[in-house]
Amino acid sequence: MDLQKLRKLNIKETKAKLSKPSPELILNKLLQAYNEIEKSLEKLEKKGIKGLKDLEKSKKEYEKKIKKIVKELAPKTAKVASAILTAKMIQLAGSLEKLAQMPSSKIQLLGAEKAFFKHLKLGTKAPKHGIIFFHASVRKAENKGKAARQLANEIAKKAKIDFYSK
Amino acid sequence: MTSKLKAIMDITLVPIEKGDKVLYLGASHGITAELISKLVGKKGFVFCLDISAEVMETLVKFCEKHENTCPLLFDAAKPEEYKKRVTKVDLIYQDLAQKNQLEIFKRNAKIFLKKDGSFILIIKTQSIDSIKDPSEILRDILKELKDFKIEEVINLNKTHAKHYALVGHQ
Numbered sequence: 176m177d178l179q180k181l182r183k184l185n186i187k188e189t190k191a192k193l194s195k196p197s198p199e200l201i202l203n204k205l206l207q208a209y210n211e212i213e214k215s216l217e218k219l220e221k222k223g224i225k226g227l228k229d230l231e232k233s234k235k236e237y238e239k240k241i242k243k244i245v246k247e248l249a250p251k252t253a254k255v256a257s258a259i260l261t262a263k264m265i266q267l268a269g270s271l272e273k274l275a276q277m278p279s280s281k282i283q284l285l286g287a288e289k290a291f292f293k294h295l296k297l298g299t300k301a302p303k304h305g306i307i308f309f310h311a312s313v314r315k316a317e318n319k320g321k322a323a324r325q326l327a328n329e330i331a332k333k334a335k336i337d338f339y340s341k
Numbered sequence: 342m343t344s345k346l347k348a349i350m351d352i353t354l355v356p357i358e359k360g361d362k363v364l365y366l367g368a369s370h371g372i373t374a375e376l377i378s379k380l381v382g383k384k385g386f387v388f389c390l391d392i393s394a395e396v397m398e399t400l401v402k403f404c405e406k407h408e409n410t411c412p413l414l415f416d417a418a419k420p421e422e423y424k425k426r427v428t429k430v431d432l433i434y435q436d437l438a439q440k441n442q443l444e445i446f447k448r449n450a451k452i453f454l455k456k457d458g459s460f461i462l463i464i465k466t467q468s469i470d471s472i473k474d475p476s477e478i479l480r481d482i483l484k485e486l487k488d489f490k491i492e493e494v495i496n497l498n499k500t501h502a503k504h505y506a507l508v509g510h511q
Contacts, residue, residue, distance in 0.1 A: 192397075292472070296472060
């Protein structure tokens with residue numbers, strides 16, 4: 176095939192693919208904005224400023240959009256862990272496919288990579304939870320390691336069901 | 342972020358000539374692809390492949406500007422999928438952050454690299470095993486590449502930590 180024809184074909188094809196983004200891509204962009212708002216709200220709370228209506232409104236709007244996408248993408252995991260936590264886990268894992276193929280011990284430590292590799296290289300204590308810490312059942316538990324492990328096991332099961340039932 | 346190809350060219354000669362066709366696996370935003378497109382000239386061609394759609398947006402714009410390039414949104418580990426979109430090439434330039442980078446290179450070289458074609462393979466040791474010593478990983482890789490003739494092994498530690506570059510031909 177002529178090179179210039181190939182070139183035009185390839186440009187057309189990639190543009191067509193880009194115009195239909197996968198739900199995980201959209202989630203990435205929404206989560207970027209959501210995480211920034213969360214960070215700025217935390218910083219302001221530390222300084223003592225509360226009750227900023229504009230920021231909290233936009234946070235809720237992003238929450239709604241994220242929940243919509245996650246409930247379509249992975250409905251059962253969204254019931255076990257909250258919708259936003261599953262969105263963050265999918266982002267950290269890379270995609271729903273990777274989350275479904277991970278062992279539950281890895282899901283337990285998503286977000287704690289720095290502490291984990293320190294433990295492997297230098298022999299410090301092993302981390303018990305990563306981003307899964309921010310789930311209510313783990314934060315309130317007396318034995319956080321146990322709660323994190325059990326929740327990670329549940330998430331691993333449901334993620335597999337969600338991915339492979341499509 | 343500097344281009345790894347620039348770092349290599351500061352050290353040795355690189356087997357890219359005018360009129361060459363190049364398959365670039367892991368093109369990303371197109372900084373190194375621009376360099377290659379200048380080196381191969383009007384009669385050469387560069388196939389820029391990348392798996393990520395976020396990066397492909399900038400890459401498509403780059404390819405529309407430069408007439409001797411074209412974008413490909415595919416997974417380099419599945420060359421059967423883009424077999425019909427790429428011709429046989431004189432050079433494969435690979436810069437991937439995957440655990441199975443070597444397998445990917447061998448698969449693509451089998452299908453796309455000409456008999457006397459050359460390659461520039463950048464080894465990102467952190468993606469293969471982030472805990473092992475990088476020189477150990479390099480030794481293992483050199484053992485598996487016995488079918489290829491490697492001319493240079495370059496240590497890119499000054500600009501890109503834990504990266505090695507292999508230059509050679511089939």
